[in-house]
Amino acid sequence: MKTKFGSFASLLFLAAVGVLVVAGCGGGSSTSGGGGDFVAGAEAACTTANQKIAALGTPQQEEVTAYLEETEAVIETLHKEVAALDASGAAEAAYVEGLAEAVPILTQMGNAARSENFDAVRELSAGLVEIRLGELAEGAKLKTCAEVPVSKS
Amino acid sequence: MSRLKSIVVLGGVLALLVGVGVAWATTGATTGYPQPKEVVPAQKQAPFENRYVLTAVGSGASIRSGEMKFELEEGSSPQFLVGISQFYSYGPTGEIETGLFTFYPPRELKNGKGIGFTALKVGASAQYGQVTPDGELQLFTPEGDTVKGQLRLHGGGPWPVEFKVLGDEERYTASPPAARQIHEAEPNNPGWGGEASEYEGDYELVNGGTDPTAKAGTLGPVIGVAQGLGVKGSVVTAGSMTVEGNPAVATVELETGGTKRTLTLTDLAWQGDQRVAKVHAEGPDSPVVGHFEGTGGQGQVKGNLVAGHSVYKVDFQLKG
Structure with a gap:
C-alpha cells in the first residue's frame, strides 16, 4: 500500500512538473507555442513573395499600372497566407496588420495609375512608407520578410 | 471628412x-x-x-x-x-x-x-x-x-x-x-561648357535624400517605383553621372529607394549658366522620353531631369 501510494504520489509530482514545464514554455516568448509555425510559415510565404516582386523588375512608364496590379496581387496573397498562420504574439499580429494596411493602399495606387494621376501614386506611397513593414517583420523575428527584394532589372 | x-x-x-x-x-x-x-x-x-x-x-x-x-x-x-x-x-x-x-x-x-x-x-x-x-x-x-x-x-x-x-x-x-x-532663347552651344575639360568626367549626386524603402521589407520596390513618379520632383536617394565623348553624352544613374534607373542624355547644350539636354531611357539611339533643363558651371550641373512620368531633381558635382 505504501509502495502504491508512493508511486501515485510520484505520478502526481511528475504530472505537476509537466504542467509547469508546458506552462513555462508558453509564457516568455512571443514566438513559441504556435509561433514557431508562424515564423516558418511566414518566412516561406515571404520568400515566394520576394521572388515574385524581384522578378517584376523596374517598370517603364507604360508598365507602371501593370506593375502595381501585380505587386498588389503578391502582397494580397502574402497577407492571406500569413494571416492564416497562428500568430501568437503582439509583434506577429502587428506584421499581419501591416500587410492588411498595405493592400488597400496598393489598390488605390493602382487606381490612380490607371487614371494617369502619377502624383497621386507617389503621394499614396507615403502610406506604405509609414507602415514600416520591414521593421514590423524584424520585430516578429521574420528575417526574410524584413528584407527588401532586389529587382532583377 | x-x-x-x-x-x-x-x-x-x-x-x-x-x-x-x-x-x-x-x-x-x-x-x-x-x-x-x-x-x-x-x-x-x-x-x-x-x-x-x-x-x-x-x-x-x-x-x-x-x-x-x-x-x-x-x-x-x-x-x-x-x-x-x-x-x-x-x-x-x-x-x-x-x-x-x-x-x-x-x-x-x-x-x-x-x-x-x-x-x-x-x-x-x-x-x-x-x-x-x-x-x-x-x-x-x-x-x-x-x-x-x-x-x-x-x-x-x-x-x-x-x-x-x-x-x-x-x-x-x-x-x-x-x-x-x-520660342524662348534656348541654349544652342554644343556641350555643357566652352571647353570639354570643364564638364567631362565623373559626377556624384550631392542632393540625395533618405531612402524611403530602407525599412519597408517586401514593399520596398513598389515604394521605390512610386517615389520616382509624378511631376513634382522625385526623391532621388543616390545617383551618379558620367559625361564623355564627342559629341558629349551623359550617362545618368539614379536611384529612388531601391529602384535603379539608367538614363542617357544627348544633345547637350549650354548658354550662359543654362544647361539642357534630351533624355533617352535605353541608350542614345532610343526614343527621346524627356528633357533636362537646369543650370551649371564650375563643375556643377543641377536642374530637373524629366523622363516620361517622372521628374528627378538632381544636383551633380564633378568629382575632383
Missing part, C-alpha cells in the same frame, strides 16, 4: 469644366471652394470673368492648345473668381495629353498689374479628390479681347501665355486650335 470635402470640391470643379466648352452661364460657378482669406476687390476681378482660348504660349510649357473659363463663385460674399482650364500638352513621346487645372484662390498682383491664382491640378479620378497645387497663373490687365500673363506648372516656367476672350456664341466642338509657340 476631408476626403468628402475634396470630393464635393472636385464635383463642383468638374461641373464647371463641363461649362468650359458650352454657353456662358449666368448663375456663376458652384465649385465648393471655401471663401479665400485674401479679398480682391470686385472691380479688379470683373474684367477677368470670361471664357478664353489659349492663343500663344512659351514653347517650354509643351502645351499645344487650351481653353479656360473664369466665373464668380455663386453665393460667395465677398465674391471671388474661380477658373478652370483644359490644356492639351505634348507628351514626352509625342502624344497629346489632357491636363485639367483649376485656379483658386485669386489674389492681386503687385502694382495693379492684374490678378494671380494658384494652379491646382485636377486628378482624372474623382475617387481621390485630387486637387493639388501645381503652379501659378498670372493674368495681366486685359487689352481689348486679349489677356496676357504667365504660367508656372510642374515646377517649371514661368512661361508667357496669351489668351483671347471668347464671345458668348464662340465655342469649339473639338479641341481648340493650336496656340502659337513663343
Whole structure:
C-alpha cells in the first residue's frame, strides 16, 4: 500500500512538473507555442513573395499600372497566407496588420495609375512608407520578410 | 471628412469644366471652394470673368492648345473668381495629353498689374479628390479681347501665355486650335561648357535624400517605383553621372529607394549658366522620353531631369 501510494504520489509530482514545464514554455516568448509555425510559415510565404516582386523588375512608364496590379496581387496573397498562420504574439499580429494596411493602399495606387494621376501614386506611397513593414517583420523575428527584394532589372 | 470635402470640391470643379466648352452661364460657378482669406476687390476681378482660348504660349510649357473659363463663385460674399482650364500638352513621346487645372484662390498682383491664382491640378479620378497645387497663373490687365500673363506648372516656367476672350456664341466642338509657340532663347552651344575639360568626367549626386524603402521589407520596390513618379520632383536617394565623348553624352544613374534607373542624355547644350539636354531611357539611339533643363558651371550641373512620368531633381558635382 505504501509502495502504491508512493508511486501515485510520484505520478502526481511528475504530472505537476509537466504542467509547469508546458506552462513555462508558453509564457516568455512571443514566438513559441504556435509561433514557431508562424515564423516558418511566414518566412516561406515571404520568400515566394520576394521572388515574385524581384522578378517584376523596374517598370517603364507604360508598365507602371501593370506593375502595381501585380505587386498588389503578391502582397494580397502574402497577407492571406500569413494571416492564416497562428500568430501568437503582439509583434506577429502587428506584421499581419501591416500587410492588411498595405493592400488597400496598393489598390488605390493602382487606381490612380490607371487614371494617369502619377502624383497621386507617389503621394499614396507615403502610406506604405509609414507602415514600416520591414521593421514590423524584424520585430516578429521574420528575417526574410524584413528584407527588401532586389529587382532583377 | 476631408476626403468628402475634396470630393464635393472636385464635383463642383468638374461641373464647371463641363461649362468650359458650352454657353456662358449666368448663375456663376458652384465649385465648393471655401471663401479665400485674401479679398480682391470686385472691380479688379470683373474684367477677368470670361471664357478664353489659349492663343500663344512659351514653347517650354509643351502645351499645344487650351481653353479656360473664369466665373464668380455663386453665393460667395465677398465674391471671388474661380477658373478652370483644359490644356492639351505634348507628351514626352509625342502624344497629346489632357491636363485639367483649376485656379483658386485669386489674389492681386503687385502694382495693379492684374490678378494671380494658384494652379491646382485636377486628378482624372474623382475617387481621390485630387486637387493639388501645381503652379501659378498670372493674368495681366486685359487689352481689348486679349489677356496676357504667365504660367508656372510642374515646377517649371514661368512661361508667357496669351489668351483671347471668347464671345458668348464662340465655342469649339473639338479641341481648340493650336496656340502659337513663343520660342524662348534656348541654349544652342554644343556641350555643357566652352571647353570639354570643364564638364567631362565623373559626377556624384550631392542632393540625395533618405531612402524611403530602407525599412519597408517586401514593399520596398513598389515604394521605390512610386517615389520616382509624378511631376513634382522625385526623391532621388543616390545617383551618379558620367559625361564623355564627342559629341558629349551623359550617362545618368539614379536611384529612388531601391529602384535603379539608367538614363542617357544627348544633345547637350549650354548658354550662359543654362544647361539642357534630351533624355533617352535605353541608350542614345532610343526614343527621346524627356528633357533636362537646369543650370551649371564650375563643375556643377543641377536642374530637373524629366523622363516620361517622372521628374528627378538632381544636383551633380564633378568629382575632383
